[in-house]
Amino acid sequence: PAHRIAVIGGDGIGPEVIDQAVRVVEKAAAKFDKAEFAWNKLPWSTSYYQQHGHMLPPDGWDTLAKHDAILFGAVGNPAVVSDKVTVHELLLPMRRKFDQYVNLRPAFLFAGVPCPLVGKAPGAIDMLVYRENTEGEYAPVGGNLYPGTENEIAVQTGVFTRRGCERILRAAFEAARKRPRKTLTSITKSNAQVYGMGLWDDAYLAVRKEYPDVRSSSLLVDAAAMDFVRKPETFDVVVASNLFGDILTDLSAAVTGSIGLASSANINPTKQFPSMFEPVHGSAPDIAGKGIANPMAAILSAALMLDHLGLAASAAGTRDAVAKVLAEGKVKTPDLGGTATTTQIGDAVLAAL
Amino acid sequence: PAHRIAVIGGDGIGPEVIDQAVRVVEKAAAKFDKAEFAWNKLPWSTSYYQQHGHMLPPDGWDTLAKHDAILFGAVGNPAVVSDKVTVHELLLPMRRKFDQYVNLRPAFLFAGVPCPLVGKAPGAIDMLVYRENTEGEYAPVGGNLYPGTENEIAVQTGVFTRRGCERILRAAFEAARKRPRKTLTSITKSNAQVYGMGLWDDAYLAVRKEYPDVRSSSLLVDAAAMDFVRKPETFDVVVASNLFGDILTDLSAAVTGSIGLASSANINPTKQFPSMFEPVHGSAPDIAGKGIANPMAAILSAALMLDHLGLAASAAGTRDAVAKVLAEGKVKTPDLGGTATTTQIGDAVLAAL
Ligand SMILES: CC(C)[C@H](C(=O)O)[C@@H](O)C(=O)O
Ligand SMILES: CC(C)[C@H](C(=O)O)[C@@H](O)C(=O)O
Numbered sequence: 262p263a264h265r266i267a268v269i270g271g272d273g274i275g276p277e278v279i280d281q282a283v284r285v286v287e288k289a290a291a292k293f294d295k296a297e298f299a300w301n302k303l304p305w306s307t308s309y310y311q312q313h314g315h316m317l318p319p320d321g322w323d324t325l326a327k328h329d330a331i332l333f334g335a336v337g338n339p340a341v342v343s344d345k346v347t348v349h350e351l352l353l354p355m356r357r358k359f360d361q362y363v364n365l366r367p368a369f370l371f372a373g374v375p376c377p378l379v380g381k382a383p384g385a386i387d388m389l390v391y392r393e394n395t396e397g398e399y400a401p402v403g404g405n406l407y408p409g410t411e412n413e414i415a416v417q418t419g420v421f422t423r424r425g426c427e428r429i430l431r432a433a434f435e436a437a438r439k440r441p442r443k444t445l446t447s448i449t450k451s452n453a454q455v456y457g458m459g460l461w462d463d464a465y466l467a468v469r470k471e472y473p474d475v476r477s478s479s480l481l482v483d484a485a486a487m488d489f490v491r492k493p494e495t496f497d498v499v500v501a502s503n504l505f506g507d508i509l510t511d512l513s514a515a516v517t518g519s520i521g522l523a524s525s526a527n528i529n530p531t532k533q534f535p536s537m538f539e540p541v542h543g544s545a546p547d548i549a550g551k552g553i554a555n556p557m558a559a560i561l562s563a564a565l566m567l568d569h570l571g572l573a574a575s576a577a578g579t580r581d582a583v584a585k586v587l588a589e590g591k592v593k594t595p596d597l598g599g600t601a602t603t604t605q606i607g608d609a610v611l612a613a614l
Numbered sequence: 615p616a617h618r619i620a621v622i623g624g625d626g627i628g629p630e631v632i633d634q635a636v637r638v639v640e641k642a643a644a645k646f647d648k649a650e651f652a653w654n655k656l657p658w659s660t661s662y663y664q665q666h667g668h669m670l671p672p673d674g675w676d677t678l679a680k681h682d683a684i685l686f687g688a689v690g691n692p693a694v695v696s697d698k699v700t701v702h703e704l705l706l707p708m709r710r711k712f713d714q715y716v717n718l719r720p721a722f723l724f725a726g727v728p729c730p731l732v733g734k735a736p737g738a739i740d741m742l743v744y745r746e747n748t749e750g751e752y753a754p755v756g757g758n759l760y761p762g763t764e765n766e767i768a769v770q771t772g773v774f775t776r777r778g779c780e781r782i783l784r785a786a787f788e789a790a791r792k793r794p795r796k797t798l799t800s801i802t803k804s805n806a807q808v809y810g811m812g813l814w815d816d817a818y819l820a821v822r823k824e825y826p827d828v829r830s831s832s833l834l835v836d837a838a839a840m841d842f843v844r845k846p847e848t849f850d851v852v853v854a855s856n857l858f859g860d861i862l863t864d865l866s867a868a869v870t871g872s873i874g875l876a877s878s879a880n881i882n883p884t885k886q887f888p889s890m891f892e893p894v895h896g897s898a899p900d901i902a903g904k905g906i907a908n909p910m911a912a913i914l915s916a917a918l919m920l921d922h923l924g925l926a927a928s929a930a931g932t933r934d935a936v937a938k939v940l941a942e943g944k945v946k947t948p949d950l951g952g953t954a955t956t957t958q959i960g961d962a963v964l965a966a967l
Contacts, residue, residue, distance in 0.1 A: 379728075401808075402769075403808075413813060413816075414775050415813035416772065419772070422766070452698070453860070454770050455698065456768045456769060457769070460768035486861050507836050508835055508861060509839075511836035512865070
């Protein structure tokens with residue numbers, strides 16, 4: 262039976278890049294795994310919000326729950342709808358409602374992509390960041406006292422559970438175990454944040470005992486930010502809290518040459534709920550509508566979806582096709598120094614499949 | 615009268631680099647400002663802790679309060695004393711007790727220093743990061759429920775006050791106003807952390823009205839991490855919360871070529887209490903005792919102390935001497951690819967004064 266995929270193109274360049282991702286994975290899945298998709302395009306976006314007063318209809322979560330996966334472009338258009346709405350009515354609730362506790366963000370230095378760091382060879386940077394995606398610093402917990410006055414105090418409470426820390430750590434250790442280098446780095450800041458990061462560290466020390474075959478260490482987030490620049494090649498699997506994972510994955514995207522290549526998967530490993538796949542780049546209002554956005558991040562995110570659906574050959578085929586187009590360097594969008602359009606990249610990746 | 619300086623060399627490479635900083639600023643201040651110092655060396659360190667059971671004696675804070683400034687190397691030797699002790703009995707309490715709410719961390723790409731980023735000219739990166747240093751994510755607020763059990767929950771509460779946000783923002787705007795580019799970037803994450811960072815943003819919007827001559831904008835911390843790699847030359851003054859400032863200043867140190875050059879000032883602008891000046895690098899147990907640590911971060915931190923004491927000519931002279939030694943490139947410690955010793959760098963900077 263066809264894999265049922267909900268498609269939320271969203272705003273800005275979201276729909277533009279998702280269109281290309283759909284074309285590519287459709288062909289890849291047919292070719293490598295004889296698999297088919299039933300696509301269900303959903304119009305949820307800031308325009309939808311402007312018409313209806315909410316980001317998704319009352320039965321929206323039920324609708325999404327009936328799918329095998331969600332392919333997501335980007336939502337957000339701060340000029341017309343506050344990010345508070347798009348983020349807090351759609352993106353963060355989705356991660357939590359569907360218990361997508363693993364946010365997987367690979368960073369790979371492809372041949373043909375100019376690296377901003379001196380002297381890094383293609384393939385030298387090859388890491389998987391496992392970001393906790395449902396709790397921690399993003400817990401919607403806190404408040405303001407004496408708002409709007411000179412005495413205002415705001416509290417922003419990170420909430421960490423042992424279960425929440427252990428399950429993301431386990432997901433990361435499982436991934437590390439399957440990789441050639443079998444190396445894992447757990448990101449912390451327990452020297453300053455003793456409660457939340459203290460629990461994170463305890464969970465790390467407990468879980469690492471289950472994986473004697475994995476070489477693991479703990480690293481302060483500030484030192485990690487430095488090492489992502491100084492020696493990114495030393496990282497294999499990195500596991501981090503919600504906020505630290507957010508910051509470090511933008512950094513890993515930067516050092517591998519383009520946010521236009523950064524993919525992500527928001528995974529519910531139990532498969533009780535659909536997982537969601539989205540490029541890291543966001544809606545990019547500045548280049549929306551011009552047809553020049555790089556769809557490779559969306560295509561690579563869709564490849565992570567193929568992996569999740571069990572279509573490993575299709576996923577590998579898609580990644581190889583992207584790598585081939587990048588290595589040839591003939592067709593490039595402006596973010597990589599070229600002049601190609603979004604559709605031309607889609608065409609080139611299809612041709613390379 | 616002589617400026618009374620408390621000197622805490624501390625652990626590891628701390629005393630080694632501070633010795634050179636003392637030699638250099640003594641000569642610089644005599645030469646450029648005819649100023650003198652009364653140095654008061656204090657033995658507080660992890661060895662002191664092992665002997666006495668506390669990082670500093672009961673009257674330690676009163677002793678420190680009698681000085682005009684504190685020159686600090688680094689404390690920490692995790693092999694013998696937990697970082698919880700050194701950080702939570704000395705470093706963080708010092709910042710709070712002496713209301714050193716400005717943590718100033720300059721990042722400058724000196725000629726002669728290899729930059730890890732492709733194509734950056736000397737001087738191209740020139741930013742001042744103003745980090746909030748007394749509250750926010752480092753508030754010692756939180757706790758653990760059901761500790762040690764599978765149901766454990768930890769809460770880690772960031773506490774932000776309008777007063778605390780406004781005063782660091784004002785310090786940063788004042789600095790921006792005096793610089794040629796007059797540009798300020800306020801770091802936020804209010805799209806996810808609505809309470810704490812929401813108040814930060816409100817304070818930013820209020821304070822920026824007082825500085826119509828400064829061009830300012832707000833930037834998400836994840837985007838900032840990316841832009842510190844992609845286009846660090848676009849930053850002039852950056853103002854950030856305690857945690858975001860911590861992460862971003864390790865990143866700004868990395869992109870300017872060496873943590874061995876990263877200086878910091880923990881300033882109490884009212885001068886009610888002494889300010890504290892320390893290199894960012896820490897005690898570096900791996901190279902301690904070898905005499906190969908780069909003392910330039912300590913020397914540049916001492917230059918920030920000279921600024922704070924009103925000895926601007928001496929501060930500028932010290933920085934020029936460091937820049938000259940770096941540009942000549944004859945005497946370099948291993949972190950910069952050379953073989954010189956800590957003392958040889960001190961000698962070279964003294965000679966260049
Ligand atoms: C030691 C640690 C608590 C400290 C901090 O995070 O402030 C250090 O990293 C720094 O930047 O001074
Ligand atoms: C939009 C924002 C809340 C989000 C996050 O911080 O998680 C984004 O930066 C991301 O990384 O997916």
